[in-house]
Amino acid sequence: MSMNILGISCFYHDAAACLLQDGKITAAASEERFNRRKNSPLFPINAVNFCLQRGGLTAGEIDYVGFYEQPYLKFYRVLLSHLRAYPFSFKNFLATMPDWLRERLTLPLLLKNELGYEGEVFFIKHHLSHAASAFLVSPFEEAAILTADGVGEWATMALGAGKAGQIRMIKESHFPDSLGLFYTAITTYLGFEALNGEGKVMGLAGYGEPVYLEKLKEMVSVKPDGSLRLDQSFFGFNKGSRMYSGKLVRALGKERAPESKIEQRHCDIASSLQKFTEDVLIKAANNLYRETRLDKLCLAGGLFLNCLANNKILEHTPFKEIFVQPAAGDSGGALGVASYIYHSLLGKERNYVMEDACLGPDFSRTRIRRALVNAGINFREMEDGDLFKYAAGLILQDKIVGWFQGQMEFGPRALGNRSLLANPCNPGMKDILNSKVKKREPFRPYAPVVLEERADEFFRIKQPSPFMLIAGSVREEKAAVIPAVTHVDKTARVQTLSRKANPRLWQLIKEFEQLTGIPLLINTSFNLRGEPIVCTPEDAVSCFKRSRMDCLILDNCIAER
Amino acid sequence: MDTKKICERCVLPESRPGIWLDEEGVCNLCREYEKEKKDGKKGISLETEFTKMLRNYKSRGEYDCLVMCSGGKDSTAALYYMKKRYKLNPLAFMFDNGFETEDALENVKNAVEALGVDLVYFKSDFMSGMFSRLVKAGSGAVICHLCSLWYMDLTIKTAARYGISLVIAGWTKGQSREGIFPGCACDNAPEFSAMAEETGKFLDRYCKNDPRYKDFPRSMEEVLKRARKRQRCVVLSPHWFLPFEAETSLETIKKELGWKTPEQSYPAKTTNCGLNFLSVYLSLKHYGYTHYHAEMSRLIRQGALTREEALEALKVNFGAERLAPILKKLGCGPEDLAFGKESI
Numbered sequence: 001m002s003m004n005i006l007g008i009s010c011f012y013h014d015a016a017a018c019l020l021q022d023g024k025i026t027a028a029a030s031e032e033r034f035n036r037r038k039n040s041p042l043f044p045i046n047a048v049n050f051c052l053q054r055g056g057l058t059a060g061e062i063d064y065v066g067f068y069e070q071p072y073l074k075f076y077r078v079l080l081s082h083l084r085a086y087p088f089s090f091k092n093f094l095a096t097m098p099d100w101l102r103e104r105l106t107l108p109l110l111l112k113n114e115l116g117y118e119g120e121v122f123f124i125k126h127h128l129s130h131a132a133s134a135f136l137v138s139p140f141e142e143a144a145i146l147t148a149d150g151v152g153e154w155a156t157m158a159l160g161a162g163k164a165g166q167i168r169m170i171k172e173s174h175f176p177d178s179l180g181l182f183y184t185a186i187t188t189y190l191g192f193e194a195l196n197g198e199g200k201v202m203g204l205a206g207y208g209e210p211v212y213l214e215k216l217k218e219m220v221s222v223k224p225d226g227s228l229r230l231d232q233s234f235f236g237f238n239k240g241s242r243m244y245s246g247k248l249v250r251a252l253g254k255e256r257a258p259e260s261k262i263e264q265r266h267c268d269i270a271s272s273l274q275k276f277t278e279d280v281l282i283k284a285a286n287n288l289y290r291e292t293r294l295d296k297l298c299l300a301g302g303l304f305l306n307c308l309a310n311n312k313i314l315e316h317t318p319f320k321e322i323f324v325q326p327a328a329g330d331s332g333g334a335l336g337v338a339s340y341i342y343h344s345l346l347g348k349e350r351n352y353v354m355e356d357a358c359l360g361p362d363f364s365r366t367r368i369r370r371a372l373v374n375a376g377i378n379f380r381e382m383e384d385g386d387l388f389k390y391a392a393g394l395i396l397q398d399k400i401v402g403w404f405q406g407q408m409e410f411g412p413r414a415l416g417n418r419s420l421l422a423n424p425c426n427p428g429m430k431d432i433l434n435s436k437v438k439k440r441e442p443f444r445p446y447a448p449v450v451l452e453e454r455a456d457e458f459f460r461i462k463q464p465s466p467f468m469l470i471a472g473s474v475r476e477e478k479a480a481v482i483p484a485v486t487h488v489d490k491t492a493r494v495q496t497l498s499r500k501a502n503p504r505l506w507q508l509i510k511e512f513e514q515l516t517g518i519p520l521l522i523n524t525s526f527n528l529r530g531e532p533i534v535c536t537p538e539d540a541v542s543c544f545k546r547s548r549m550d551c552l553i554l555d556n557c558i559a560e561r
Numbered sequence: 562m563d564t565k566k567i568c569e570r571c572v573l574p575e576s577r578p579g580i581w582l583d584e585e586g587v588c589n590l591c592r593e594y595e596k597e598k599k600d601g602k603k604g605i606s607l608e609t610e611f612t613k614m615l616r617n618y619k620s621r622g623e624y625d626c627l628v629m630c631s632g633g634k635d636s637t638a639a640l641y642y643m644k645k646r647y648k649l650n651p652l653a654f655m656f657d658n659g660f661e662t663e664d665a666l667e668n669v670k671n672a673v674e675a676l677g678v679d680l681v682y683f684k685s686d687f688m689s690g691m692f693s694r695l696v697k698a699g700s701g702a703v704i705c706h707l708c709s710l711w712y713m714d715l716t717i718k719t720a721a722r723y724g725i726s727l728v729i730a731g732w733t734k735g736q737s738r739e740g741i742f743p744g745c746a747c748d749n750a751p752e753f754s755a756m757a758e759e760t761g762k763f764l765d766r767y768c769k770n771d772p773r774y775k776d777f778p779r780s781m782e783e784v785l786k787r788a789r790k791r792q793r794c795v796v797l798s799p800h801w802f803l804p805f806e807a808e809t810s811l812e813t814i815k816k817e818l819g820w821k822t823p824e825q826s827y828p829a830k831t832t833n834c835g836l837n838f839l840s841v842y843l844s845l846k847h848y849g850y851t852h853y854h855a856e857m858s859r860l861i862r863q864g865a866l867t868r869e870e871a872l873e874a875l876k877v878n879f880g881a882e883r884l885a886p887i888l889k890k891l892g893c894g895p896e897d898l899a900f901g902k903e904s905i
Contacts, residue, residue, distance in 0.1 A: 049607040053804055058612040058647060116613040366806050373867040538864055 003348075004057055006048065007338030009068035009129070009330050011104050013039045013195045016331035016410075017047035018359075019055045020338040024352045025137070027054035028359040028410040030331045033535040039195055040532075043103065044334075045114055050361055059115040066341045068333030069126035071104050073153035077175060081238045088239035122345065124337045126152025127301070128169060133336030134298035135162035136343050137354035138323040144292040146285055149301035149330070150180035157227075159288045162298065165343030165350050170291055176237055177229050179280050180303050182220055185235055185243035186273045190266055191256035194243070195302075202306055203444040205274035206489035208267030215251055216276045226284025262443065277303070278312040285317040295320040300336070302329040305412065307471040307493045314462045314470065326357035326411030326467035335410075356501060357415050357467060360408030363537050368554045371537035375545060377552070379559040384504065387556055392511035394560075395423050395521060399550035400436055402526055404540045405504055408533075413468045414525035415495060416449060416505040418533050418540075420549070422484070422522040424448055429484035429522060436548035439529040447493040448485035450520035451509055455496045458482065458520065468495035468523075484522055495523060565849045571858030572871045574849040579751035590751060594862040611802035615647055618727040618795050624679070625649035626727035627720040629656075629712070630672070632665030633832040635800060636731030637672050637820050638810035642799045643729055644676045645817075651729065653678050654719055656712050659686035660835035660887065664823035668832060672818045681719060687711075691774060692836065693891040694767050696898070701759035701847040704840035710760075710778050713796075717788040725794075732798040733807070734863055735856035752855035755848065806865070825883070828853050828874040838879050839887050842898070845877070 007018040010031070018028040027050060032038055034046030052058065078096065082089040103110050111117040124132070130147040145160040145167065156178035160169040175181075187197045190204070219234040234248040249255055256266050285297065297319040304310055304324050314322055325332055342348050372379045382390060391401055401421045409415045420437060423429050434440050452464055458481075461472030472494045474486045485492050499506045513519040526540065527533045528547060534540045537554050544552040544559070552559045565574035568588035575582050582588050597603050619625045628640045628651045643651045653673050657666075661684075673680045688711060695702050720728050761779055768774035778784045788794055800810075814820040823832050827841050844851040854875060860866035881895065888894055 045607060045609060049609045052612075053608055056646070058615075059609065060612070060616070114613075115609050116616040364806055364809070366808055370864060370867050370870075373869065374861065374864050 003342070003346075004055060004062050005064045005066060005338045005341050006051060006062050007066045007068065007334035007336070007341075008044060008048070009333035009337070010043050011041055011099070012330060013041050014329050014331040015040050015042055015044040015047070016327065016334040017044045017051045018334040018338050018410075019051035019057075020335075020342055021055055023339075023342050023348055023350065025335060025338075025354065025359055027051040028327070028335055029361065029408065030327075030410070030532075032532040033360065033408060036532060036539075038530060038532050043110060043114065048115065054361075059117040062117060062119060064120050064122060064341050065111060065117060066122045066124060066337035067107055068124065068129040068330070068337045070123045070153050071107065073125070075100055075105060077151075077154050081175070085236075085238040088236070091240070092238055122337065122341050124340050125155070126333065127155040127158040127172065128167065128340065129333040129336035130300040131158065131160050131162070131167050131169065131298070131336070132340035132344065133327070133332040134300035134323060134325055135167060136165065136339035136350060137325055137335065137352060138296075138298050139353045140296040140298065140321075140323060142294060143296035143298050143323070144288045144294045144319070145298045145300070146281075146288055147299070147301040148179055148281065148284070148303040150184060151175045151178050156180060157284065157301075159284065159291065161292045161294060165347065167340070167344055170288075171227075173227050176232060176235070177227070179228060179277060180301070181235075181237060181243070182230060183273060183277055183303065185237075185248075186216075186269065188242060189244050189248065189252065189255045190270060191258045191260060193258075198302070199305065200441060200444060201270045202274060202308060203441075203487070204262070204267055204270040205308070206271075206445070206487045206491065207443055208264065208269070208271030210272040210275040211268045212252065212272035213275055216272055218251065219248065220276070222280055222283065224283060225287040226280050226282075228280060262441075267443075274306075274308060277306065278309045281309050281313055282316045285313045285319065289318050297322045299324045300328050300332060304328045305469065307465075307469050308491065310469055311461070311471045321463055322470075324467065324469040325354050326409065326413060326415070326469070328469065329412065331411065355466070357409040357411055357413070358407040358417055358502075359410045361535060362407040365555060365557075368537045368557055371541050372554065372557060372559060375538075375541045377541060377544070377559045379552075379557045381556050382558055384507070384556065387553070387558065388504070388508045388511045390558070391421075391508055391551070391553060392515055394551050395421055395512055396515050398423050398426050398429060398432060400433060402540060402544055402549050402552040403505070403508075404526065404534065404537065404552070404554045408535055411467065413495075414523065414533055415466075415468060416497065416502045416523060418526040418535075419449075419505075420522075420524045420526050421508075422446070422524075424482040424485045424520055424522050425516060425518055427483035433522070433524065436550075437528065438524065445487035445491075445493065446485055446522045446524050447495060448482065448520045449495040449497050449505070449509065449523035451506065451513070452496040452498045454513075454519040455494065459492060459494050461494055461496075464496040464498075465494045466496055466498070466501055468493055470494065482518065482520065485520070568858070570868065571861045572850070572854050572868060572875060573752065573858045574854075576755065576848055576850065579754045590858065591862060606802045608802045608804070611797065611799060612647065614795065614797060615649070615727065619649065620723075620725045620727060622724040623650070624652040624723055624725055626729050627652045627654050627716065627723065627725045628729040629654055629716055629731065630669050630680075631655070631731070631832065631834070632661070632668035633731065634807075634811050634814060634820065634830075635733055637668055637814050637818060639729050639731035639799050640672055640676065640678065641810075641814055641818060642803065644678060646799075651678055652723060652725065653680040654716060655680065655682045656715060657682065657684040658688055658708055658712075658834060658836065659684065660890070662823060662832070662835055664821065665832045665834065668818075668820050672814070672820065675818045683715065683719070687773070689891060690771075691768060691777075693893055695763060696839070696843070696888070696891060696893045698763070698767060699897075700763045700767075701756070702763035703756045703760060703844055703852070704836055705852060706753075706756055706760050707764075708836070710781060710784055713781065714778055714784045714787070717784070717792070717794060717796075720794060721792045726792065728794060728796040730796055730798045731800065733800050733856060733860065734865055735858070735860035736798070750855070752858070753852070756844070756852070759847075825879060827878060828857075829876070829878060830874070835887050838883050841877075842884060846898075851875075
């Protein structure tokens with residue numbers, strides 16, 4: 001009899017489910033991909049349904065369910081924070097309480113109602129779930145662990161260490177002193193959406209200089225160990241509709257309205273925020289190294305989706321190697337709690353390393369054909385070898401190729417199974433992608449996927465980056481060769497690709513290399529602006545029809561405009 | 562045979578008042594589906610929902626559920642899933658109206674033997690008189706509809722006899738998607754409204770005063786109403802909730818249960834009783850389409866089938882020689898179908 005553990009994260013943002021069978025992750029997916037609501041916080045019933053189907057299980061065959069945080073502890077923090085901020089918090093209090101009372105505090109009842117599951121439910125602290133999500137699936141037998149995000153129950157950043165199947169938490173920072181909330185507050189100040197715009201700020205940072213760094217330091221004091229204290233007079237986390245106060249506006253100038261023009265000042269603030277964040281994380285990581293003397297580091301929490309910061313940690317700390325799993329944000333909590341139950345609570349040995357993010361649904365050729373036919377799209381089928389050659393040729397002609405194959409990736413990055421691929425050599429490719437499909441803000445860079453064996457020729461990067469979570473700097477002599485993936489600050493959010501990890505994409509890039517000598521492509525997520533990445537062939541077809549994508553390749557079926 | 566213009570998207574012909582085509586040649590049902598999908602009203606049924614219902618309705622007696630088996634691919638797959646995927650102890654129930662084919666009987670026999678499942682086999686020519694009358698009267702009532710009323714009534718009574726609350730059918734996503742209790746979607750669906758009306762009229766005119774058929778249910782609603790008074794029961798199909806394509810289930814039962822495709826069937830590659838050919842012929846004659854057209858049209862809208870696949874499967878693949886022995890068994894002749902005037 002196998003042991004089946006279902007991990008769940010939900011109710012805040014990026015709801016997800018993960019199935020662990022005998023210590024191996026057999027399925028994991030975010031709810032947004034199914035219900036098509038970006039960053040969906042809802043109970044992940046569709047993701048759970050998928051996980052059980054993938055595992056060939058019914059709810060009655062689940063041994064344990066794990067939830068990625070402790071709701072009562074979090075509720076206590078929320079109540080206390082509202083009380084402290086009363087009467088300014090009253091409106092927020094009224095808005096959030098119904099959700100707490102209806103579902104957040106009654107998860108076992110919800111599991112019974114939704115799934116008919118009546119077994120044991122474990123509630124693991126939010127940052128412990130994050131820590132477990134990184135360490136327990138890492139290749140390291142022993143490692144230091146650093147987690148950081150907005151806030152869990154109380155913790156906002158945590159330092160720990162893992163050995164075999166056990167995790168020891170060493171130190172925590174607590175709400176409201178949160179680097180994640182600070183980043184999000186400035187993100188919203190800059191006119192971007194909370195929990196969705198942080199990556200945009202990271203992109204914007206490349207266009208500025210950190211001239212506001214001292215101003216930011218007035219708002220947040222940082223100790224040498226990386227712990228920090230936010231001057232609450234600049235912020236309003238529970239008080240009203242925005243996360244920052246009038247005092248912050250007076251310090252930094254008028255806030256930017258969403259979708260309005262971006263000025264140099266905004267770029268400088270973004271750059272200062274990025275620099276500030278990197279400095280804090282480097283300090284925290286150095287402190288962690290002093291505490292543990294371990295040379296491997298696992299990172300988790302939404303802040304570590306920041307690939308620039310991850311690279312800086314690698315460059316400016318004694319850690320020799322880092323591991324960031326692809327769902328480093330809250331969705332990964334589902335993975336963490338399931339792993340924690342299996343290894344840390346039940347004491348089972350570790351037998352799995354997360355080398356692959358492709359843990360979501362896949363679809364048969366029959367389903368793909370039907371999706372195309374029913375959408376009235378003409379297509380043809382090609383054998384792999386011919387298809388790769390043909391697709392490489394299209395990319396060289398600056399065509400945008402929608403590339404859909406195999407199991408969907410877990411985590412926010414498209415890593416080659418739900419991707420848009422394009423020519424990295426054309427300096428105008430970013431604009432073409434933006435105008436035809438992505439409709440992104442023009443300042444945002446596109447990322448490269450590069451053959452692992454040739455990555456070093458093009459990028460300075462200290463270790464492979466299979467999940468696109470470590471930025472590298474583009475080598476000076478190559479910047480002009482691959483302008484479409486070279487950001488203004490000469491960095492690139494690199495995905496290194498081994499043949500083993502994704503043989504079909506690897507072969508496609510190899511064909512492109514044959515044509516151009518360049519062993520990389522632009523790889524960006526297969527979606528339209530504001531939508532989750534596509535999940536099904538029908539989603540992909542719909543995206544193709546609603547955009548001006550040139551070519552759609554679903555497994556071996558190819559459709560062109 | 563009447564060659565009506567069919568919908569550009571599905572395979573239904575215009576058949577007022579229920580079905581009509583717009584200026585683009587798209588039927589009202591496809592338009593309605595499109596609108597509901599756009600409004601987010603067309604979600605998928607999750608398997609978690611099904612397994613939750615299994616827990617609620619699973620019987621506490623010897624058998625967990627009763628599976629309606631026709632020997633066709635869908636009901637055989639349903640039996641397979643109940644036993645293997647959901648690990649229940651099902652009772653297979655086969656109803657033979659006297660026209661079941663050897664292929665169908667063989668498929669059921671193979672399945673129950675491979676799965677180690679008990680089978681109740683019920684054979685009766687009780688309805689032959691009714692069918693004969695239907696043919697001779699030139700009624701628009703649908704043979705399969707009448708048969709399904711009795712079959713369902715009998716199934717629910719049989720389930721009650723064994724203390725079973727959960728009845729499992731092999732209906733596809735293109736057939737009724739409502740849990741058949743508390744309501745049935747078929748009778749009220751526009752595709753079937755004309756057929757259901759004709760069935761009602763036929764039963765009123767020809768069967769009401771016949772002592773043999775005086776208790777015969779007039780509609781599926783009535784079957785359910787009667788059942789509701791007797792027992793707690795739900796009729797569900799796993800195919801509404803499973804993520805597999807029909808081809809996947811077919812491969813599974815071929816491999817695991819030795820299921821065989823019959824030499825001749827309508828639609829192609831299915832298994833249906835002999836009367837089905839006659840029912841199809843009469844439906845095409847009266848309405849220009851059959852309940853299979855309705856089912857496949859729904860599958861097309863859901864994306865589970867293409868229009869081309871449906872058109873291919875729905876090609877009439879049998880002739881008068883296939884109908885002759887069936888008519889003879891019913892005490893009818895080709896003249897009752899006016900073969901001289903029309904050909905199929």
